[in-house]
Amino acid sequence: MPSVTLDDDAPLLADLMPWSVAPLRPGRAWPTAPDAGCLKARWDALLKADGPDREALFEPTRSRTLHSAVGQLPGQSSGTEKLVRASGPCPEPVRVLAAPFDEQWLIPDHRLIDTARPELWRVADEHQVFTVELPADVPGPPLLATSQLPLLRAGRIRPLHRRPGGREPNIAPGLLEYLGTRLGLAPTPVDLLAWIMAAVRPGLTVPLTGDAEVWSAGVTLGHRLLWLMRRDGERPKLPGGRRPYVRAPLPARPLALHYDRDEETLHLDEGRISPVPPEAWDFESAGVRVLEQWFTTRTTAPAPGTLDAIRPATWPQPWTSELLELITVLALLAELRPQQAELRTAAPITTTELHEAGILPVPAPARRPASVLDHHEEGPEGQFALI
Secondary structure (H helix, E strand, O other): OOEOOOOOOOOEHHHHOOOOEOOOEOOOOOOEEOOHHHHHHHHHHHHHOOHHHHHHHHOOOOOOOOOOOOOOOOOOOOOOOOHHHOOOOOOOOEEEEEEOOEEEEEOOOHHHOOEOOHHHHOOOOOOOOEEEEOOOOOOOOOEEEEOOEEOOOOOOEEEOEEEHHHEEEOOOOOHHHHHHHHHOOOOOHHHHHHHHHHHOOOOOEOOEOOOHHHHHHHHHHHHHHHHHHHOOOOOOOOOOOOOOEEEEOOOOOOOOEEEEOOOOEEEEOOEEEEOOOHHHHHOEEOOEEHHHHHHHHHHOOOOOOOHHHOOOOOOOHHHHHHHHHHHHHHHHHHHOHHHHHHHHOEOOEOHHHHHHOOOOOOOHHHHOOOOOOOOOOEOHHHOEOOO
């Protein structure tokens, strides 16, 4: 395919997917954990404490205290009375992307989160795909995709859909029709997202193409990237002989992680997992080695006397399964990098061409969230919220 330098006139991701939301700001770590059971225990411990003890456990900030009055998160059913007098069971934890490639659990209670971004919760459903921008000046992919609500404290979040039910794609108005005319195809919103995932560059520019053959190859590659990153549906597997297995049982409380590059073995104290390809071990996101960060999150000793200190007493079996799958995902993603690098050097449909076609500049409403809601939301102290 024709190649060009990366300082060409390729359009910005911010123009192709114009609506974006700033990252969530949790404000405290304890409502998020790799284990859902310990979150319920933390909630119970908070509500059993009284007065200053409850306040200390809660870890108040300027945005949230035990006396904060806030409404429910859209789609959730937590209480809305002030936490100083809250009672009842823990809201059912939900799955979130807490760090790159690290799905954890969150107590979905607006009273526990400093800045929860309700506009994201309103569009979070089984049809949604969230993209998360990552820093361009550190190793790793420039863009992540997830089916779960992202909690990463990274760049902006761009949902694929502006409304629940997969309605109203978050795509520059007229872009899909323009691409369809150029390509002689009928690209769908998910196809465009697949192309973006495959071709996006570190500076968050996206070289579109008018070549139907190149487009089809890029979309196929992007759909595989989406499948690996979202990890919903059929579980990914490496070919036989390359699949990681537990070769020596993992200890009840592993403390150290070590990789033997010659033997392609991951050591968790005396526990051993192999084969682990070097590409999986070396995989970085946001400048951090993913496997090390995943392990550290689960084994670093918390401060005593805090809710974060309520953790599983031993290493849960599901974590081992998650670790084996994570190794597989990282290895398979690493294999796709050469194909992505080739797409990134494709001669693009330029920003100038999109301006001439009337696609750019994007209309101002396309950069704002959809304003029509299909359901009521409960406000503070049980009142209905007026949106």
